[in-house]
Amino acid sequence: MTTAQNTRAAAAPAGTPTQVTQGSQGTRGGIGESTLRPDGTLKVTGEFAYSSDMWHEDMLWGQILRSPVAHAEIVSIDTSEALAQAGVYAVLTHDDLPTAVRHYGLEIRDTPVLAHRVVRHHGEPVAVVAADHPETARRAAAKIKVEYRELPVVTDEASALAPGAPVLHPDRDDHHADHVPHPNVLHxxxxxxxDVGAARARADVIVEGEYTFGMQDQAFLGPESGLAVPAEDGGVDLYVATQWLHSDLRQIAPVLGLPEEKVRMTLSGVGGAFGGREDLSMQIHACLLALRTGKPVKIVYNRFESFFGHVHRHPAKLHYEHGATKDGRLTHMKCRIVLDGGAYASASPAVVGNAASLSAGPYAIDAVDIEALALYTNNPPCGAMRGFGAVQACFAYEAQMDKLAAKLDMDPVEFRRLNAMEQGTVMPTGQRVDSPAPVAELLRRVKARPLPPERQWESTEGADVRALPGGLSNTTHGEGVVRGVGYAVGIKNVGFSEGFDDYSTARVRLEVVNGEAVAAVHTAMAEVGQGGVTVHAQIARTELGVTRVTIHPADTRVGSAGSTSASRQTYVTGGAVKNSCELVREKVLELGRRKFGTYHPAWAHAELLLENGKVVTDNGEVLADLADVLEDEVVEVEAEWRHRPTEPFDRLTGQGNGHVQYSFAAHRAVVEVDTELGLVKVVELACAQDVGKALNPLSVVGQIQGGTTQGLGMALMEEIVVDPKTAKVKNPSFTDYLIPTILDTPTIPVDVLELADEHAPYGLRGIGEAPTLSSTPAVLAAIRNATGLELNRTPVRPEHLTGTA
Structure with a gap:
């Protein structure tokens, strides 16, 4: 295996504006073209095979028994009645696990495979059943008798840190524990x-704010599912919808007592992820049942189970203070961010690092005093979700920017532009931003866009209620409806941070099939809808000059590609594909030099490229057909690729070069609010975003619009409601947990800016998360503009707008 750092210069010098390219000058279907997804038609027609569609002869069905309470001692478990039911093959509890390794976790191994002695959150797995029919498995699980002795619940900072509070993880032993003031502080x-004190003394105005951010669910449409098949060698083959095959493997194998090479994982069709599939769900349970019964076992969550079966976005309490001079210059910022991590650690340490390091936003502030922490509570576990940590902070600091602008009687966009960071700005962590940071330009672009016409519901035929707050419920014909406009901009890191060894692996093969040079790309990248399968083919066409590219299914038979999260896959796995293609190209050109070099001096002295199935010089002279160079040869390379290193933040000062790249997006929201009924219609959510290089412009716009819509959901409707007295989830269904539909989704015009990052492959910048940050506060800002209300929590509900909350 070959390891390489990125060495090729970006497509354009840093800071150079370019236009979105609609076609490459080389092989058709390469980088810069709007190439269609190979799985697109199958998905929209319902023919795509998701993991829940898998089937195996003689297959059993798995079912999980979950705790009905949030915190309790397990007094006893009686499985005898369940085992006696016809059609049941196995019932497992904690005591039946095959090894001493009975916990797992992304960073901290604190999550039990099955609850032992105590349950710590509503819906925690207690036992698993395998039966010959899903209904039989469900009935058997219901017959398991568990006696609980309920314990006091920890639900917020006050109850978590109170004298005598239950310590939820008394045996915790990890590298974060020395840096927290209480064992219920996770990180x-x-x-x-x-000098914040001196800077505060110079401020002419100071604003403070207390903000509350609700718990959001990833709400992917494909619930957790997978199929475990026992193998003749004593191992197991697992077909599963996940975000990170090798991380799953690292956590699963020790629990099963198997070497990693005997746990073979293959990615199955994934119906969305957004961070909710980074942690394990049913993987270990299915494998345990398959190995116990000797039969394939399939587990498919229903929607109710899905709400309990994966982590959610951290709810947060945020306190901010900002100061500014009378001419609008920020003097200082103080903040305290408290994130509710729930019962188990998941990705909370990384979320805390992001929230802290990005808490000042995309602004130049020389004096900061920041504290971010995550708590252990008996609420549902929280972890990765699109933009994690940065989303919560952006909601608060953007509200603060509006407060400051109002107090200084300044235009909110111009106030932001005056304080906008740029390339060369030093972050609160001491890291200097060394790639384009066009914050002011993004704000200028969204502000300059023409506003949509007012009162669009009016027509000669009468009111079009679909354009009104309340929509088809027909609650108003425009009475009491007012318009508001709001702006926001955010900053998000790209890739894993704080010294994590962030790399990816790609295997690329080039050979002749039926007289044509054909490439194959094999990675472990989880395709969860982001379009990596399209981009990888585009990279191979660009670098190898071929038209036909096969993308192999992702599995653990190739090196790790890391997680499909942190906006990193196009950057890191795309970088790995590019690197492997370049190494393949060099081997192919060396073949050509040996075969044809004596016939043409250009083979030795010219810059050679592969384009349209031919070897050409940089001035376009064709030297040979690629198929003639290869003949019967097969050229294959598997290589790793790493971006430049990062380093951990100092645990006391937070200083350190913790992030590899930043991405930026700005939004302008236009809303119409029925002030009498508290209903909101988002008319438009215009976005401007710097993408570095649009590898697939169509996919880029789709990602930006998708992230924008997810942020809209957080602003107006999405929240998992947890009873503060019992820590039970009150709305685990799409009946009561609302997500935006097509009727809620506004026009989303997108302005794509391409300023190449010279450190990244093709100059690209990760794009998937940044629009989720700024769309939420932009919608809130627009509602405040319409109503004059402070609105310091998400999501906004009708009662917050009518004064009945």
Whole structure:
């Protein structure tokens, strides 16, 4: 295996504006073209095979028994009645696990495979059943008798840190524990830079704010599912919808007592992810049942189970203070961010690091005093979700920017532009931003866009209620409806941070099939809808000059590609594909030099390229057909690729070069609010975003529009409601947990800016998360503009707008 750093310069010098390219000058279907997804038609017609569609002869069905309470001692478990039911093959509890390794976790191994002695959250797995029919498995699970002795619940900071509070993880032993003030504090990260006291004394105005951010669900449409098949060698083959095959493997194998090479994982069709599939769900349970019964076992969650079966976005309490001079210059920022991590750690340490390091937003502030922490509570576990950590912070700091602008009687966009960071700005962590940071330009673009016409519901035929707040419920014909406009901009890191060894692997093969040179790309990248399968083919066409590219299914038979999260896959796995293609190209050209070099001096002295199935010089002279160079040869390379290293943040000061790249997006929201009924219609959510290089412009716009819509959901409707007294989830269904539909989704015009990052492959910038940050506060800003209300929580509900909350 070959390891390489990125060495090729970006497509354009840093800071150089370029236009979105609609076609490459080389092989058709390459980088810069709007190439259609190979799975697109299958998905929209319902023919795509998702993991829940898998089937195996003689297959059993798995079912999980979950705790009905949030915190309790398990007094006893009686499985005898369940085992006696006809059609049941196995019932497993914690005591039946085959090894001493009975916990797992992304960073901290604190999550039990099946609850032992105590349950810590509503819906925690207690036992698993395998039966010959899904209904039989469900009935058997219901017959398991568990006696609980309920314990006091920890639901917020006050109850978590109170004297005598239950310590939820008394045996915790990890590298974060020395940096927290209480065992119920999961992780803490302070960041201190500059003299906040002196800067505060220079401020002419100071604003403060207390903000509340609700718990959001990833709400992917394909629930958790997978199929485990026992193998003749004593191992197991697992077909599963996940975001990170090798991370799953690392956690699963020790629990099964198997070497990793005997746990073979293959990615199955994934119906969305957004961070909710980074943690394990049914993987270990299916494998345990398959190995116990000797039969294939399939587990498919229903929607109710899905709400309990994966982590959610951290709810947060945020306190901010900002100061500014009378001419609009920020003097200082203080903040405290408290994230509710729920019962188990998941990705909370990374979420805390992001929240802290990005809490100042895309602004130049020399003096900061920041503290971010995550708590252990008996609420549902929280972890990765699109934009994690940065989303919560952006909601608060953008509200603060509007407060400051109002207090200074300044235009909110111009106030932001005055304080906008740029290339060369030093972050609160001391890291200097060394790639384009066009914050002011993005704001200028969304502000300059023409506003949509007012009162669009009016027509000569009468009111079109679909354009009104309340929509088809026909609650108003425009009475009491007012318009508001709001702006927001955000900053998000790209890739894993804080010294994590963030790399990816790609295997690329080039050979002749039926007289044509054909490439094959094999990675472990989880395709969860982001379009990596399209981009990888585009990279291979660009670098190898072929038209036909096969993308192999993702599995653990190739090196790790890391997680499909943190906006990193196109950057890191795309970088790995590019690197492997370049190594293949060099081997092919060496073949050509040996075969044809004596016939043409250009083979030795010219810059050679592969385009349209031919070897050409940089001035377009054709030297040979690629198929003639290869003949019967097969050229294959498997290589890793790493971006430049990062480093951990100092645990006391927060200083350190913790992030590899930043991405930026700005939004302008236009809303219409029925002030009498508290209903909101988002008319438009215009976005401007710097993408570095649009590898697939169509996919880029789709990602931006998708992230924007997810942020809209957080602003107006999405929240998992947890009873503060019992820590039970009150709305685990799409009946009561609302997500935006097509009728809620506004026009989303997108302005794509391409400023190449010279450190990244093709100059690209990760794009998937940034629009989720700024769309939420932009919608809130627009509602405030329409109503004059402070609105310091998400989501906004009708009662918050009518004064009945």
């Amino acid at each position: 803490r990260q302070p960041i201190v830079r500059g």
